[in-house]
Amino acid sequence: MIAPAGSVDRIASALLANGLILRGGFNFTLGDVPPPGQSGAPAKSVLLVGQAGAAPWPHFLRWQEKQSRIIANPLDTWSRDVIGAVAETFGARAVSPSDKPYLPFQQWAMLAEGLKPSPLGILMHPRYGLWHAYRGALLFEQQLPIEAAEAPIHLCDSCVEKPCLKSCPVDAYSAQGFAYQSCLAHVRGANGGPCRTGGCLDRNACPYGTAYRYPAEVQAFHMAAFADL
Known part of the structure; x- marks a missing residue:
């Protein structure tokens, strides 16, 4: 069991070695129903692990090159390996967004960083x-010294033009939600080349955070996984 003092900084350093970063966290309250921690007892705190931009990509590629066989969902597997090793070192239980039954990662992220969804759901x-x-x-069975997140400015509120809702040729995103089947058919179809090689046109149209935009090869990787190509 890790000691709270200084542990968060040491966890952040361990993750950074693979291009990952801590994305905030929080202590569960009495009204919550937390998942179990490492021993099976209810967790008392959670730290979110993620990325900004494509920083983990070179680390993931080096790992993938060393694999002796083709692995389904390799990025998820790499993430589990890396985060799992950190969890073992610091006495935590590692969980993934793709674990079943699904855990409320988006709700956790909103609590941890005070963020709100964009029109694309991201x-x-x-x-x-x-x-x-x-x-x-990372789920811990003790509380950690985590400061509550202050809600940042939600950039979508000041974005009048909403180019993220005007760039998709099949209008996959709208006020009615995400038209999954229309998007999938387009990406797989004869006219879906730009999406397959360069990523979602709506997402790329967003004017914010462009310095962190994923390179084309990273977007193509994710699009291929989405469309099962």
């Missing part, structure tokens, strides 16, 4: 825009 970050992700979380 949480809007005041610095990273839409170019960030949550790759896992």
Whole structure:
């Protein structure tokens, strides 16, 4: 069991070695129903682990090159390996957004960083825009010295033009939500080349956080995973 004093900084340093960062956290309250921690007892705190921009990409590629076989969902597997090793070192339980039954990662992220969803459903970050992700979380069976997040400015509120809702050729995103089947058919179809090679046109149209935009190869990787190509 780790000692709270100084542990958060040491966890952040361990994650940074693989391009990952802490994305905030919080202590569960009496009204919450937290998932179990490492021993099976209810967790008392959670730290979100993720990325800003494509910082983990070179680390992931080096790991992938060393694998002796093709791995399904390799980025998820790499994330579990890296975050799991940190969890073991610091006496935590590592969990992933793709674990079943699904854990409320988006709600946790909103609590941890005070963010709100963009029109695309991706949480809007005041610095990273839409170019960030949550790759896992660390559950602890003791409270940690975590300061409550202050709600940042929600950039979407001041964005009048909303180019993120005007760039998709099949209007996949609208006030009615995400038209999954229309998006999937387009990406897989004859006219979906720009989306397959350069990523979602709506996401790329967002004017915020462009310094953190994923390179084309990273966006193509995620699009191929989405469309099962």
